[in-house]
Amino acid sequence: MLKTHSCGEIRESHIGQRVTLAGWVHRRRDHGGLIFLDLRDRGGLVQVVVNPEAAPEAHRAAGQARSEFVLQVVGEVIPRPAGTVNLNLPTGKVEVQARSVQVLNAAKTPPFSITEDGEVDEMVRLRYRYLDLRRPRLRDNLLLRHRMVKFIRAFLDARDFVEVETPILLKSTPEGARDYLVPSRLYPGKFYALPQSPQQLKQLLMVAGLERYYQIARCFRDEDQRADRQPEFTQLDLEMSFVEEDDILALTEELVISLVEAVAPGFRIIKPFPRLSYGDCLERFGIDKPDLRYGLELADLSDLVAGSEFQVFRAVLAAGGAVRGLALPQGAGYTRRQLEELTELARARGAAGLVTIALDPEGAYRSAAARYLTPELVQALAARLGASRGDLLLIVAGPRPVADAALSALRQELARRLSLADPNLLAFAFVRNFPLLEWRPEERRWEPVHHPFTAPVPEDIPLLDSAPDKVRSQHYDLVCNGYELSSGSIRIHQAPLQEKIFSLLGYNAEEIQERFGHLLEAFQYGAPPHGGIAPGIDRLAMLLAREDNIREVIAFPKSKSATDPMTGSPSPVSEAQLRELHLAIRDEAWPEGKNGP
Ligand code: ASP
Numbered sequence: 001m002l003k004t005h006s007c008g009e010i011r012e013s014h015i016g017q018r019v020t021l022a023g024w025v026h027r028r029r030d031h032g033g034l035i036f037l038d039l040r041d042r043g044g045l046v047q048v049v050v051n052p053e054a055a056p057e058a059h060r061a062a063g064q065a066r067s068e069f070v071l072q073v074v075g076e077v078i079p080r081p082a083g084t085v086n087l088n089l090p091t092g093k094v095e096v097q098a099r100s101v102q103v104l105n106a107a108k109t110p111p112f113s114i115t116e117d118g119e120v121d122e123m124v125r126l127r128y129r130y131l132d133l134r135r136p137r138l139r140d141n142l143l144l145r146h147r148m149v150k151f152i153r154a155f156l157d158a159r160d161f162v163e164v165e166t167p168i169l170l171k172s173t174p175e176g177a178r179d180y181l182v183p184s185r186l187y188p189g190k191f192y193a194l195p196q197s198p199q200q201l202k203q204l205l206m207v208a209g210l211e212r213y214y215q216i217a218r219c220f221r222d223e224d225q226r227a228d229r230q231p232e233f234t235q236l237d238l239e240m241s242f243v244e245e246d247d248i249l250a251l252t253e254e255l256v257i258s259l260v261e262a263v264a265p266g267f268r269i270i271k272p273f274p275r276l277s278y279g280d281c282l283e284r285f286g287i288d289k290p291d292l293r294y295g296l297e298l299a300d301l302s303d304l305v306a307g308s309e310f311q312v313f314r315a316v317l318a319a320g321g322a323v324r325g326l327a328l329p330q331g332a333g334y335t336r337r338q339l340e341e342l343t344e345l346a347r348a349r350g351a352a353g354l355v356t357i358a359l360d361p362e363g364a365y366r367s368a369a370a371r372y373l374t375p376e377l378v379q380a381l382a383a384r385l386g387a388s389r390g391d392l393l394l395i396v397a398g399p400r401p402v403a404d405a406a407l408s409a410l411r412q413e414l415a416r417r418l419s420l421a422d423p424n425l426l427a428f429a430f431v432r433n434f435p436l437l438e439w440r441p442e443e444r445r446w447e448p449v450h451h452p453f454t455a456p457v458p459e460d461i462p463l464l465d466s467a468p469d470k471v472r473s474q475h476y477d478l479v480c481n482g483y484e485l486s487s488g489s490i491r492i493h494q495a496p497l498q499e500k501i502f503s504l505l506g507y508n509a510e511e512i513q514e515r516f517g518h519l520l521e522a523f524q525y526g527a528p529p530h531g532g533i534a535p536g537i538d539r540l541a542m543l544l545a546r547e548d549n550i551r552e553v554i555a556f557p558k559s560k561s562a563t564d565p566m567t568g569s570p571s572p573v574s575e576a577q578l579r580e581l582h583l584a585i586r587d588e589a590w591p592e593g594k595n596g597p
Pocket of ligand 1: 238
């Protein structure tokens with residue numbers, strides 16, 4: 001080893017010892033005579049003093065060193081002189097008096113400061129990701145992620161789970177997103193698909209008799225990017241045989257709680273995890289992944305306004321829509337401008353408008369719709385929304401999904417503005433009782449709410465023929481602080497039922513055979529009842545690292561527009577490569593000089 005110690009581990013207990021250190025120049029101060037170097041490695045930094053009289057060679061080398069040069073330093077650990085102790089630094093009571101300094105490698109001036117944690121354009125950070133990863137923020141995020149995965153492996157190993165790798169070159173697996181395709185050289189016109197998840201493979205491992213499987217699995221989905229989405233991401237994929245929903249939820253809850261307590265003990269957790277039904281979630285929060293760190297719950301006002309003079313409400317109700325709202329405590333003093341901003345936000349989510357009613361502290365009310373309201377109606381609305389004097393009522397009328405989307409966005413925004421969410425709280429919850437299928441009116445077909453392998457609640461199976469929308473599923477989600485952290489379900493394990501679902505989803509017999517024949521065949525060889533779940537490692541790491549973007553917890557993420565500015569991917573390939581793959585480019589979607597979205 002070129003070093004005997006890590007820079008960050010040097011303490012008073014090392015005083016008097018000769019140490020060899022190696023790392024990067026974090027800062028260098030030349031005081032005419034003495035040169036001070038902060039030498040940094042992954043473990044932290046320590047101050048090195050180079051004295052021109054005591055070590056002239058070392059002083060010459062230190063004189064050449066600049067920021068981010070790589071050095072090896074041999075020296076003695078000594079106490080810092082009185083008055084120069086730095087208690088903010090774990091190594092701040094000591095320094096290393098250099099005997100020799102050797103430049104192992106020079107460095108160009110970095111494009112951004114490694115020593116300061118200031119804002120740097122993200123494309124620059126991604127282009128020089130190896131430099132960004134030298135900074136404490138990302139270094140700590142990677143270390144946290146490492147501890148998470150290590151904990152998960154030990155936890156599951158102790159519970160008899162087997163880690164199995166599954167292929168990346170696979171066949172299209174329907175999880176509701178677009179596939180990444182890989183052309184086959186050997187079979188012209190045929191493609192592999194990168195797995196959207198190892199879903200079918202983990203089910204086949206249950207047929208294989210593994211009973212308890214897990215994998216830290218990379219998944220690929222060609223979707224539009226968002227703060228909590230990347231083209232490739234990592235799930236803790238797991239599956240168990242001979243279990244019911246409760247078994248999977250209990251295991252997940254125990255794993256998540258003990259994981260957080262082990263690797264991020266600064267957080268509080270609500271225990272046990274609340275279990276909400278999908279219907280309740282929509283009713284109370286307008287969304288199926290609610291942030292439960294604060295109240296501001298929604299309520300339905302349709303019955304109260306049904307007889308009102310307000311034509312807008314009446315028209316919406318007549319068209320089968322809903323009138324819903326929430327109360328903002330102490331919001332009556334909102335200015336016109338603030339109300340306009342909230343209205344804009346509701347509109348951006350598709351609402352036609354926002355009705356606000358300010359309940360004055362004196363008992364009067366103010367609203368742009370005042371002339372359609374009676375004091376009795378306002379009182380009833382306030383009572384339903386749990387509001388009192390000084391509060392603001394926010395009401396949206398529209399098709400139920402639109403009203404819910406607008407109000408849940410308002411709820412989140414208001415909580416953000418008022419800092420209602422405790423940053424040290426992780427409000428996990430399970431959401432259950434989802435419907436199995438959802439009708440897609442534009443495409444005139446049913447779509448699975450989770451994926452096509454999810455089992456219906458057994459008593460609802462007869463409804464598949466008469467009222468598919470009424471069929472409840474054995475699908476559950478784990479949500480936390482407004483994020484969906486994982487989905488899972490008890491699966492179908494009988495071929496005839498699985499086939500029936502595929503045909504309900506609109507596949508004809510030939511398509512079923514072509515796409516899922518392998519699974520249906522496997523189910524005929526003694527498939528055990530089974531189920532699983534797949535918590536997203538990136539999203540969980542993001543929450544535990546207190547980041548609001550998953551790119552911050554991934555070593556080499558793609559940019560917001562799915563590119564890698566460091567390697568320049570995606571990139572063109574040669575004519576010869578294309579020919580080998582039997583491919584021709586039909587059109588250049590992006591004109592010369594443009595790089596895509
Ligand atoms: N494969 C599913 C997903 O990626 C998770 C599961 O059902 O286990 O959402």
